[in-house]
Amino acid sequence: MTRTVYLNGDWLLETEAKVSIFDRGFLFADAIYEVTAVIGGRLIDYPGHGARLRRSLDELAIPCPLSEEALLAAHREIVRRNGLDEGLIYLQISRGTADRDFAYPKEAEPTLVMFTQAKPVLDNPRTATGITVATLPDWRWERRDIKTVQLLYPSMAKMEAMQRGADDAWLVEDGYVTEGSAASAHIVTHEGVLVTRPLSHAILHGITRANILDLARADAIAVDERPFTVEEAKGAAEAFITSATNFAMPVVSIDGTPIGTGRPGPIAARLRTLYIEDRLATAL
Numbered sequence: 001m002t003r004t005v006y007l008n009g010d011w012l013l014e015t016e017a018k019v020s021i022f023d024r025g026f027l028f029a030d031a032i033y034e035v036t037a038v039i040g041g042r043l044i045d046y047p048g049h050g051a052r053l054r055r056s057l058d059e060l061a062i063p064c065p066l067s068e069e070a071l072l073a074a075h076r077e078i079v080r081r082n083g084l085d086e087g088l089i090y091l092q093i094s095r096g097t098a099d100r101d102f103a104y105p106k107e108a109e110p111t112l113v114m115f116t117q118a119k120p121v122l123d124n125p126r127t128a129t130g131i132t133v134a135t136l137p138d139w140r141w142e143r144r145d146i147k148t149v150q151l152l153y154p155s156m157a158k159m160e161a162m163q164r165g166a167d168d169a170w171l172v173e174d175g176y177v178t179e180g181s182a183a184s185a186h187i188v189t190h191e192g193v194l195v196t197r198p199l200s201h202a203i204l205h206g207i208t209r210a211n212i213l214d215l216a217r218a219d220a221i222a223v224d225e226r227p228f229t230v231e232e233a234k235g236a237a238e239a240f241i242t243s244a245t246n247f248a249m250p251v252v253s254i255d256g257t258p259i260g261t262g263r264p265g266p267i268a269a270r271l272r273t274l275y276i277e278d279r280l281a282t283a284l
């Protein structure tokens, strides 16, 4: 099926949407993005993604080309035009097109692109098996809190993890896990405490992470926001990742070491259920 995509105010067939070779997203990775899950044609956690989008733009002094209302309307419209039932919406805003120069151009118009990807997010078969991860050094830049399209290193890390026989990478800095290649990383201790790295410039401020932590606290699961080492993670009762399209996904081994029983754990499963219930109730 040929999708209908959004480009700077126009709805176009995906084969017809073109961006300039001078776009700064292409030349400098001078662009930010968001991914919003869609279930039953409704937007999951949209306010969180909208807020983070604005924060990323502010950090880079890129003006937002659409008002809050127009952005939400465009999300709804792309779902409608593509008949999207389940999957995701990808949105990217670059600083725009200008002759190549390291200094930001004074008068570039931001480029706003949106497209959909249909895929099962609710009944992801990996939830039953969990995923395996390999640890790799975190060689990304230091402003990981800004959701930029500089995704080459996470992509390299994922490839290296896959070459080592794992599904994905967990990134490590100074002995402590930062996050996954495209997800927040968490563990559960044998005392049942959910341990997760606190927010800082070192990690993306995951929208799913924030909701999962609220749901855990409301469900009397203790939460400890502190860094954890690879060794602690390998000895934990459970490990899991969170992201917009994975919700909460169990991690069953790290560098070949089984976590807990080596099977998906009860707390990750419980949080996934709570998250889905809660987010469906608030979907737009």
Ligand code: PLP
Binding pocket: 035, 179, 180, 181, 182, 183, 184, 203, 204, 205, 206, 207, 208, 209, 242, 243, 244, 245
């Ligand atoms: N960390 C990184 C590096 C990511 O790329 C992502 C999602 O793309 C996340 C964490 C999870 O963020 P969210 O829950 O907002 O999808």
